[in-house]
Amino acid sequence: AQKITQTQPGMFVQEKEAVTLDCTYDTSDQSYGLFWYKQPSSGEMIFLIYQGSYDEQNATEGRYSLNFQKARKSANLVISASQLGDSAMYFCAMRLTADRGSTLGRLYFGRGTQLTVWP
């Protein structure tokens, strides 16, 4: 079974500082993808960054980077230079990418981390 664990219910960071949101995952599959989504109070899930299990380099997208440690099964999100608009709920998710039939495509989500950026 696939499982995502986010142990930080809430995080606080001052504007312009960097923050790391933790995510660990559990799967016996070798082929998978890891995602981070942002969910502001409006409710829409916004895709931030993706890391494939076979990618050798950590993914980066602007101010977002994913610290992928495969042996530890962790995929932490690092937000550099935090902005007030970064305040939101952040979800880590996993998707199997090998052809497993009907389970291909499903995203498994963690419980999320509420990030608050203060001035």
Next chain:
Amino acid sequence: EAGVAQSPRYKIIEKRQSVAFWCNPISGHATLYWYQQILGQGPKLLIQFQNNGVVDDSQLPKDRFSAERLKGVDSTLKIQPAKLEDSAVYLCASSLEGTSYEQYFGPGTRLTVT
């Protein structure tokens, strides 16, 4: 391009009543997903369509939930009869067929069952 559209945005019903949610995916997206997000939790997949066929409905409570995507475009999710524990946000997402890994989400429908 237009995003995933959902309606209504909010719905309040009494238990044992029925309710329906509508989703229009991004044009050209063959895969459509319905997720249920209970307060304080991450979204959980209810059903996945590939064009107008069901790919995965293993977590759909089929005694009360149903969904269809008749023409392979928009989709409807229905609950009948609703229970208190169905109170949640229902998110619709879509993606391109095949190797695309990004799912685009709609704004969701917040359902309150009283």
